[in-house]
Every structure is written in C-alpha cells, then in structure tokens.
Amino acid sequence: MDPGDLDDLCSHINSKISIIKRTLQLRHIGQDQPLRSTLCKVGYELHLLCDLLNKLELELQRQEAIASSLKELQISLVKDYEESSHLSTNVPAHLPKKGPSSNLATVVEAVAEVKLAAPEPAKKPPKEKHIIKEMELLTVQEFTGVPAYMKNRLTYEQINSLIEEMNKAVVGKYKIMQQPLKSLSAVARKQLGRFKEEETKDTKGQFFIVDQDIKEFTQLKVDKKFHGMLSILRHCHRIREQRGKGIVRYVVS
Incomplete structure (x- = not known):
C-alpha cells in the first residue's frame, strides 16, 4: 500500500473517532443545567440565523427579478432607438411639407423699402389665372x-x-x-x-x-x-x- 494512502486512511479514522468522542460528550448535555442554558441560547441563535437566511434568499430572488426586468427594458430601449434612428434617416416622401409661414417683420420691412414713384399709365390687367x-x-x-x-x-x-x-x-x-x-x-x-x-x-x-x-x-x-x-x-x-x-x-x- 502506498504510504500516502495509509496516512489518509489514518487521518480519516482519527476524524471519525473525534466525532464519536464529541458525540459521547454531548450525549448528556441536556442533564447539565448550565449546559442546557447554553444549548437553548445556541438553538435561539440558530433560529435567528435561519430566519436571516430566508430573508436573504427572498431579497436575492427580488434582486434577480429586478435585474431581469432591467434587461428586458434595455432590450426594448435598444429596439426603440434603432427604430427611431431608422425613421429619422428614412422619412417617408409622402409626408406633407409645412408651407412657408408669414413673417410680419419681413412684410413690414418689404413695405418700408417700397419707393414712391409717379403713377404709370393704367395698363390692361392680365387675365386672371385660376389656381x-x-x-x-x-x-x-x-x-x-x-x-x-x-x-x-x-x-x-x-x-x-x-x-x-x-x-x-x-x-x-x-x-x-x-x-x-x-x-x-x-x-x-x-x-x-x-x-x-x-x-x-x-x-x-x-x-x-x-x-x-x-x-x-x-x-x-x-x-x-x-x-x-x-x-x-x-x-x-x-x-x-x-x-x-x-x-x-x-x-x-
């Protein structure tokens, strides 16, 4: 047998013996009043620890749900951004164009620049062109x-x-x-x-x-x-x- 395997076997047996000794020592712990009080405290602390672990698990699940929602939102935002970018670069040709708006300041300026001139002989008005x-x-x-x-x-x-x-x-x-x-x-x-x-x-x-x-x-x-x-x-x-x-x-x- 390999010496290394023998050492491992010995270590394993010693560990089991230690566990058995500790179990025998704790077998009568409930009969000793001071130790019973300590055992109750240990039980109470274990209960608090379990409750804390349950709360941590619930919080972890909530955080995972939030992370999943944020990932879906990110995907949706990326899709909307791509669609809006496509629309901005591919404006439909059929969209009605906004006509030129009247600018009062421009009109006033144009009227101010009109020069007074002598009246010209009346001319025959051109035939009205219907729109x-x-x-x-x-x-x-x-x-x-x-x-x-x-x-x-x-x-x-x-x-x-x-x-x-x-x-x-x-x-x-x-x-x-x-x-x-x-x-x-x-x-x-x-x-x-x-x-x-x-x-x-x-x-x-x-x-x-x-x-x-x-x-x-x-x-x-x-x-x-x-x-x-x-x-x-x-x-x-x-x-x-x-x-x-x-x-x-x-x-x-």
Missing part, C-alpha cells in the same frame, strides 16, 4: 385615426400615392379647361366638351373629376380596391361625392 385646387396628402395622425375596417391591408403610402394620382387627373382636366379653345388639339377639344357636359349648377366653382378622367389622366384602375381607398379619402375629408346625370363626381374638399 387649381388639389388634395392635401394625409398626415400620419390622420391615417392612424382611420377605422381598421376601412384600412384593411392598405398602407399609408398607398393612400398618399392615390391622392397624388388623383391630383394629376384634377390638374390635367382643369389645365385643358383654362386654355384657349384655339390652342387645344382635337382630342383635348373632345375632352373639353365632355367636361362641360358633366358640370351642373351644384359643381359651379368646384374642382371635381369622374372615373373617365382617372382612366384618361392616370394609370389607376377603377376597381373594388380603388373604391375602398376612396372611402378613406371621404372619411378624411379629402373628397366628397356628387351624383347626377348617372355620373359620380369626386369633388376636391
């Missing part, structure tokens, strides 16, 4: 407020693309109506005749188009999906419908 009214693009807030049953699977970009195409039809139609008759081609004259036939006393001063205008001036298909998108435009007050003479007119609001 063609177009639909404004939807904002994100407006699209969010559209009921889900109207949107179905339609996207914000699709609705604004529809508005842009319908504006093309409005501009195409009323440019023809504002041109002198002599400058129009045969096709444009034929279209002008149809435009005037479609007008009524209720459409005077209004800008409107019909399905035929959409077919002639755009690449849109006047189908079920198209009419579904029109319901969103009506809901957002971009158009309203006028019916008469068997024709549906889409009036720009």
Whole structure:
C-alpha cells in the first residue's frame, strides 16, 4: 500500500473517532443545567440565523427579478432607438411639407423699402389665372385615426400615392379647361366638351373629376380596391361625392 494512502486512511479514522468522542460528550448535555442554558441560547441563535437566511434568499430572488426586468427594458430601449434612428434617416416622401409661414417683420420691412414713384399709365390687367385646387396628402395622425375596417391591408403610402394620382387627373382636366379653345388639339377639344357636359349648377366653382378622367389622366384602375381607398379619402375629408346625370363626381374638399 502506498504510504500516502495509509496516512489518509489514518487521518480519516482519527476524524471519525473525534466525532464519536464529541458525540459521547454531548450525549448528556441536556442533564447539565448550565449546559442546557447554553444549548437553548445556541438553538435561539440558530433560529435567528435561519430566519436571516430566508430573508436573504427572498431579497436575492427580488434582486434577480429586478435585474431581469432591467434587461428586458434595455432590450426594448435598444429596439426603440434603432427604430427611431431608422425613421429619422428614412422619412417617408409622402409626408406633407409645412408651407412657408408669414413673417410680419419681413412684410413690414418689404413695405418700408417700397419707393414712391409717379403713377404709370393704367395698363390692361392680365387675365386672371385660376389656381387649381388639389388634395392635401394625409398626415400620419390622420391615417392612424382611420377605422381598421376601412384600412384593411392598405398602407399609408398607398393612400398618399392615390391622392397624388388623383391630383394629376384634377390638374390635367382643369389645365385643358383654362386654355384657349384655339390652342387645344382635337382630342383635348373632345375632352373639353365632355367636361362641360358633366358640370351642373351644384359643381359651379368646384374642382371635381369622374372615373373617365382617372382612366384618361392616370394609370389607376377603377376597381373594388380603388373604391375602398376612396372611402378613406371621404372619411378624411379629402373628397366628397356628387351624383347626377348617372355620373359620380369626386369633388376636391
């Protein structure tokens, strides 16, 4: 046998003998009054120690739950940051741009710089050029407020693309109506005749188009999906419908 193994065996046996001796010494501890008092104190301290260990375990579990929540929050914040960074670098092209605001100081300054001059001979005022009214693009807030049953699977970009195409039809139609008759081609004259036939006393001063205008001036298909998108435009007050003479007119609001 290896001497090292023999030493370990001896050490193990001596340890067991020591435990047995200590057990024999403590066997009658309960019969000795001073030792019994000490034993009670030891028991009380062990009880306090167990209670403290239980509290430490509960606190450890609470700290682990907080750490888990903080980790989830960190993941959520990182995701939100990445999405906001993506949005800031990929602003949708259909977002309506804010028009130039009037600046009173600029106007006053411009008026102050006007020099008094002798009145010029009266000239014939140029023919007034009418501005063609177009639909404004939807904002994100407006699209969010559209009921889900109207949107179905339609996207914000699709609705604004529809508005842009319908504006093309409005501009195409009323440019023809504002041109002198002599400058129009045969096709444009034929279209002008149809435009005037479609007008009524209720459409005077209004800008409107019909399905035929959409077919002639755009690449849109006047189908079920198209009419579904029109319901969103009506809901957002971009158009309203006028019916008469068997024709549906889409009036720009």
